[in-house]
Amino acid sequence: MRPPYRLLALDIDGTLLDRAGTLRPRTLEAVARAAEAGIQPVLCTGRRYRRALPIAQALGVKAPLVCNSGALVKAAEGHQTLWRADLDHRLVTDLLTLFSALDEVAVSFTDRSPDGADFVVAHHPTGRPLVDDYLGQNRTHAEVDPVWLTDPSRSGPHYHICAIGERDAMLALRNAVEARFGGRVTTFVQRSSRYQGTMCEVLRHDATKWTALLHLAALWGIEPDEIVAVGDDMNDVPMLVGAGLGVAMGHAPDEVRAVADVVTLDEENDGLAQFIEDQLLA
16 A cells, blocks of 8 residues: 655656646646645756746745755745755865866856846856857856856855756766765756756755755655655656655656656656646546
8 A cells, every 4th residue: 555645746847847848737737636635746956946936836836946956945935045055165166176177167056036146157158159058048147257266255155066068078077076076976967958058067965856855854744755756857866766656757868767666658748747647646
């Protein structure tokens, strides 16, 4: 007999939203039905808080948001930071030195109010097409500070540093970061359909969507086996493995589907809604 699930952890892009970035009515209704049944939806995303908040509002989800691949937990009401996995100053300095040695542009995300900057970068434009695609789409939310690389404390604390480029270059960067810093960091290489480039994300070693979820679960008295997690990308793997029930979308990479307990349909065939209707609420 399955346990009574109490928390539904949902990735946004490719899970809640379809390929066009649309929240479909069937998905909206299915998540609402889960909430009515006493299963608390929590959004767990690689997105910045600013970009995750409108999705939570559209769903009517008032629970805190797990953002930046698990490095930040923010209250949807009041915008209070509930948990953040800060990188220590020495580690930030060493990471920036390695990025520079590999000729990669560093982007560091900030934790400010929704009307403040979302990230800091040394220059714009950078002359790197894939980086400038990202910066161009988010220029109004960027702090451009040529000095921050030599004085990271100016725009800290830092909890999520990334580079953007071709996939092979990002895999090489990930390998270099892991070889140099070992168990001090967590890395993800993934791509959003919103941008042309692939991202290599570097977070503190204990910063994952699952770690962040456990902070919320502890506050609410929810056990890990009472959590259902649904996702489609590499930064979803820790929560799919840790949750009582891990669900991969049908379009997820092989590595993601391999660790899931259940594989549902892809986002173009309402995989999330199908799972909620047929397996979670049946």
